[in-house]
Amino acid sequence: MPSPVIPESRSPVSRFVIEHSGQNPARCYQCGKCTAGCPAAPDMDMGPRQVMRALQLGMGREVLSCNSIWVCLQCQTCSSRCPKEIDIAKVMESLRLMAILEGHPAAEKNIALFNEVFLDVVKRHGRAYELEMGALYNLRSGHPTANARILVELVAKGRLALLPPAVRGVAKVRRLFDEAEAARRRVGREVRG
């Protein structure tokens, strides 16, 4: 039997999700198994089952504004248990990418900030440099002394590289970042119409 299809006119968000993730939220029969096993559900505005329902109803805007797409840990528990074999984690990923492409403000600013800082540092050094990441994140999030205890203990135990990683081939990494950024702009323009 063919799957029911979400009326396209209802939501460009649903359309993007279907195309990007290859998953059709209309197939979800709302059993709730995804939310039951979702470790982040207690911290979400709407659990994964509700996200699927909102997509079915064409409530794309609401979904892009919820914090669920940011606190989703990509643990894949939902996808591995869904009786309809829907890759819900992939749907969450598509929604987050769409929010980024659209320039939609992140409902979890610090999570977006962390990702930004992490990638900035990797672009600069070719590898993660934990000390710089921690410092930059603390400064930019306005909590300069967060995790000070852990930092001190790590240094005392000789477990934190103090110097930045020195890698040959950083230029290649930077090029990949630039190309990914160009792709993001291109797709972003298409998404925004």
Added chain:
Amino acid sequence: MKQEARAPSEKRGGGQNTFSYYPGCALKSSAREYDISARLCCESLGIELRELADWTCCGASSAHATSDVLAVALPGKDLHAASEAGYPLVTACAMCFSRLKIAAHETADMATRTLAGDVSGNIVPVMHLLEVIDSRLASLVPNKGLAGLKVACFYGCLLVRPKAVAIDDAENPQVMDRLMRTIGAEPMPWAFKTECCGAGLPLARPDIVRRLSHRILLSAAAVGADCVAVACPECHANLDMHQAGMGGKHGGEVRVPVVYFTQLLGLSLGFSPYELHLDRHMVDPLPALSSKGLA
């Protein structure tokens, strides 16, 4: 394409002793004890790890969360280098393993292939260190069995999900349990083996990390485990580094040492706790180990 430079099938499948080794960023910094203990174990077991020249970051969860191009292009660069080297690529980090193996699956996509260099059709297998060691269990003879040590083997998410890249069952994996049994320890049956520790959120949402890691540790303590064994630096950081801040309004305090599986394997192979950097964790595992005569 370096097809002709490629050695015989010995380099591609099981049975070989030489691997390209991808430590990953964490193992060069806050998870040094994992790198050190992994290298000691491999040397002792006759597994040659050749660190991949000029490897760069796999992008971890941040690239995956931000750009699907970057999520494949970054590990794709390392896969390309590994394919040139010609040996199977092994890593001990579950995050790197997942990003590298997923990228290997997705490089069929033309767009990402152009970005990351042509790695299709020439991709070496991507393996987690647990798999490499598991393939040699039959010939593994411990110097010193870890008799009486009750271990809660923690697999987390990335070794067992998604199915396309999983190394074992998603609900009740056994690969680490088998290793623990082989070295004389007692792997405990418990319910939180494949739960999520909070992944990459310790800075942005430490409350979520503490809530999730706390219930994992409570479950390990409830079955009487002397320690939790992990195969991922991120799981280790969340369960060990952040343990001091757990409890409070979420229930009781918990003190459970968290060690890398390579540190327990290393003990059984005759290395001292200090050589294995077992004294560098935030929750000290030495009292539990010495109570069993292991430290």
